[in-house]
Amino acid sequence: MTSNDSATSGDSAPAPLPPSPFAPQLFQGKRVFITGGGTGLGLEISRRLASLGAHVMIGSRNKDHHESFLAEAKAEGWSASAHVLDVRKLGDIADLVRELTADGPVDMLVNNAAGNFVCPAERLSEGAWRAVLGIVLDGTFYCTREFGKSMIANGGGVMLNVVATYAWTGMPGVVHSASAKAGVLAMTRTLAVEWARHKIRVNAIAPGPFESEGASGNLWPDGDVKARLMAGIPAGRFATASEVADHAVWLLSGASDYVTGECFTMDGGASLGRGMWEPGERVR
């Protein structure tokens, strides 16, 4: 089921947004739906788009995850709404799209909702595989199809999918997520061509590790794992969620109007080859 929320308070105030490199009111008059838009990277994208004038609609299963964004939106005077949604439920998505488009076209969709945890493939249960494939691959397709139909009817739109570099490099421990993200990447490229005639752009971003509650709880639960991950990043640091959000904003904006079917990696060089020598080793 879906429902409108309007929160009056949040538990803790988020860190202030850093100055935006984009023009104020860049998205004035635009309406965007963001799955998982109340937490982690989704929240950062929601905040940035709302601060640039978009009407931001977020959807996620847990109503508690709406509170922070709605409270900030109220305090900042942003235009926002939140909707309870499980992206694995196609019927609920169709109902929500009908409800939202009754108020006007939805111009942009960000497929950000994800589920992930590290688990050796030989121990991954059918339910665990299905949960992640269901959220990441099925959920992205269901939202894409339903919002896509409304964009086709309205003469166009922009979609952005959040993937990961392990969609093509692979990564031990996350076969479920890697398989699902690879599917989303194929979906991105397929629909970029299939829907270009409907003036719908479909792109993806592949952020490397960035600081977020979900990532630190699941992907680097202890300092050792974090240090090892960091050692593999030529830039020597993780991205900030706000940097990744700005990257997403560019791909949603008119500045990238001729870009479609593309996947932009933003990982400080982590997924690139390092050759046979350490940087500088053979240079005297």
Ligand code: COA
């Ligand atoms: N390791 C191994 N298996 C796990 C697991 C873990 N850390 N977390 C969940 N599972 C398994 C469950 O045991 C269950 O298996 P079963 O069907 O054999 O009993 C299956 O996955 C489904 O789990 P459940 O919690 O019922 O599913 P859900 O649909 O409610 O949620 C997730 C699935 C992935 C979203 C949930 O585990 C979760 O909240 N993960 C952390 C949040 C997250 O992933 N954030 C995104 C970071 S990129």
